[in-house]
Amino acid sequence: MAHSSTTKQSDISLSNCGYSKVLDIISNKWTALIIYAMENGKIRYGEMLKRVEGISKKMLTQTVRKLERDGLVQRHITPTVPPSVEYSLTTLGETLLQPMKELRQWGRVNYTQVVDARVKYDFAYTTDSHEADSINR
Incomplete structure (x- = not known):
């Protein structure tokens, strides 16, 4: 959208x-990595930590x-002693995988x-800066 000097509101x-x-x-630096850790299905907390x-x-x-609060991850608790906890992406969370993979690929190709x-x-x-400093001396 072209910027107009008469525009009164931000677009x-x-x-x-x-x-x-x-x-x-x-955008949290850990979120993408945690989502990638779950891209192949359920994963235990300790395995994700590793x-x-x-x-x-x-x-x-x-x-x-x-x-989990955002509806992207679900927690599965198996009532053992101690309880076994696994995490996986929800259906909504799985919809993020493709765009995130594309962004990861863009990074691999273009980050250099x-x-x-x-x-x-x-x-x-x-x-x-050095030139300006030497001129100001």
Whole structure:
């Protein structure tokens, strides 16, 4: 949509944008990894803890609870001693797998270009800063 200087209202809003609401659900760095851990079906808590590198018990618990609250994950408790707990994606959670796989593939193909752009930007910015510093002396 073209920007007009006569526009009085914003046409892009965090509160009304469905895309930003979805990103709010999945943008936590652990969420995608936990969803990937469940992409092949039920998984026990301890196995997920081992599979997701660097996650703490506290963060895993908080993240699966959030995903459960959002309707993306379901918890299965088997009444054994001690109780056996497994997690899996709900039907709704499974609908996220394809777009997330596409985003993962985009990252595999394009992330080196992002890194290269950052290096070029940082070099140009650092070079400009040094030039400005030497001029101001």
